[in-house]
Amino acid sequence: MAPHILVLGGTTEARELATTLVARPDIRVTTSLAGRVSRPGALEGDVRIGGFGGADGLADWLREHDVDAVVDATHPFATAITVNAAEAARATGTPAVVLRRPGWRPGPGDRWHDAGSLTEAAAQLPALGRRIFLTTGRLGLAAFAHLAELHFLVRSVEAPEPPLPPHTHVLLARGPFTVAGERAVLREHRVDVLVTKDSGGEATAAKLVAARELGLPVVVVRRPPLPEGVTAVPDVPGVLARLDLDSR
Structure with a gap:
């Protein structure tokens, strides 16, 4: 079966990742949205809306839906879901990666x-x-x-x-x-x-x-820190490389 990738979305980068993955017939992608925006933009692939019920609920969902990898591409300030995703991935042994666009940096005159x-x-x-x-x-x-x-x-x-x-x-x-x-x-x-x-x-x-x-x-x-032991990649190619999908 095609590997099932769960994308925790809500950002431009999550949308780009879903589009990239859906274009590949060897990958199945589901994007999950928290549901805080009443009219989210159209997304490629399967979409689910709503919370999971904490880390335990997310872990159950990963097992029930045979998820092969999790990509946390939520907003940099969505602290709770990032913590829950890290805990659920550890509990289930699911490979996980955080996709975070780089933060802003001040320049001359700022x-x-x-x-x-x-x-x-x-x-x-x-x-x-x-x-x-x-x-x-x-x-x-x-x-x-x-x-x-x-x-x-x-x-x-x-x-x-x-x-x-x-x-x-x-x-x-x-x-x-x-x-x-x-x-x-x-x-x-x-x-x-x-x-x-x-x-x-x-x-x-x-x-x-x-x-x-x-x-x-x-x-x-400032952005909140990532959970202990969690690192981030800045773009979609970084996600593919981290999950070893760029060589498929």
């Missing part, structure tokens, strides 16, 4: 401020400005809810979950974004500070360029 969490990011804002462009996604915004003296522009794909800061304007949009478009947003809303997670990738990097051009400070939330 005014970046490092933060270890959303809470740390929030603590820095009063000293940096009063009008904040918050691009950290729709979850976890409670970390900023107490900042009643600041004004927030919150951008996310879907409506953010409360509680939110009292002075909040929500902008629903999905990348990729252009530098010209991001520059226009920053100017229109008179943004003083940009806050972002270090998601990496090109789709949402334009805001960093626009902030640099306008001389704005950027608070960048």
